[in-house]
Amino acid sequence: MKKRILTGITTTGTPHIGNYLGAIKPAIKMASEFDESFYFLADYHAIIKNSNSNEIGDSVKNVALAWIASGLDAEKSYFYRQSDVPEILELSWVLNCVTAKGLMNRSHAYKAATALNSKDEDKGISMGLFSYPVLMAADILMFDATHVPVGADQNQHIEMTRDIAARFNHTYKKSFELPEAIIESEKDVVLGIDGRKMSKSYGNIIPLLSTEKVLKKSIAKIVTNSLEPGEPKDIEGCSVYSLYSHFASKEELSELADDYKNGISWGDAKNKLFTVVNNELTPIRNRYEEFSSDSKYINDLLHEGATKTRVLAREKINSIRELIGIKTIS
Ligand code: ADP
Ligand code: TRP
Secondary structure: OOOEEEEEEEOOOOOEHHHHHHHHHHHHHHHHHOOEEEEEEEHHHHHHHOOOHHHHHHHHHHHHHHHHHOOOOOOOOEEEEHHHOOHHHHHHHHHHOOOOHHHHHOOHHHHHHHHOOOOOOOOOOOHHHHOHHHHHHHHHHOOOOOEEEEOHHHHHHHHHHHHHHHHHHHHOOOOOOOOEEEEOOHHHOOEOOOOOEOOHHHOOOOEOOOOHHHHHHHHHOOOOOOOOOOOOOOOOOOHHHHHHHHHOOHHHHHHHHHHHHOOOOHHHHHHHHHHHHHHHHHHHHHHHHHHOOOHHHHHHHHHHHHHHHHHHHHHHHHHHHHHHOOOOOO
């Protein structure tokens, strides 16, 4: 059996260094350990949360650029937009028909949304949100992905994908592989400028594709305590130190720990952080600048990706159609 890695990023908002360190960089690195790799822009997932078409359009472009600029090899992998592979939506419907509603009732995302309501618990909840895990299952099962790297918050969706696949296999015939999640560890969670997990929903991001000036400004905004220069500082729970740990070498990290003991000023600590982040992001920024005004390049790349990907998708959906009885009349 082929080992296939697959992951998607929802196209809402601006890609940030949490997405880069938690999803993009490890997925690109892991590709070499797998027979095939699939990276996609989850734009049909995006419209569940955002109905502003301009924002969705901008985000699709920026998330695509984030992958390209971070060094994705589009020749060696499958890189595509979810919406360019309509077979995924077709499979999503088929899977909806074998998915227990009760399974969806247990979804954390759905439960969190209903918990915010008082009288009518389903107020403001769309069927898109409710059946979000089914679309995600279709993304994964369409290509028989064996491994799916995701953030810990997505683990339940992978478990649901396994349930849905098993239910289909049981109802019809074994057609889908049960995927395994590769979960980023708690210590790898990237903190935002306010000390919480970096997330576009919290507005606490450091953007991946910004100018040096904006990067410096974002780092300057990281919230610290009010200890003065000369006063020893604690590395535990410090966002500056935590962010530094994702970019610095072991030696640099232990040097900064010593600096903390010796009372480095927050300004100097942030300058050190800026230097290591900027060193890693400079080649990414350069590639981003090279391609950001070249929409044709991005569109062509995605188009080629979709063409290649649809060969697999069509083959799979045809076998599924046959199995469920949607076939030529004999
Ligand atoms: P956001 O929380 O900003 O909405 P997404 O949910 O779109 O981000 O995340 C896409 C992927 O990026 C996730 O699967 C996760 O692996 C990764 N990711 C997002 N935020 C972080 C973070 N703060 N630390 C590590 N990884 C993250
Ligand atoms: N739901 C994921 C997120 O918000 C994005 C996503 C959509 C995904 N389909 C996927 C991730 C399939 C992995 C596999 O982060």
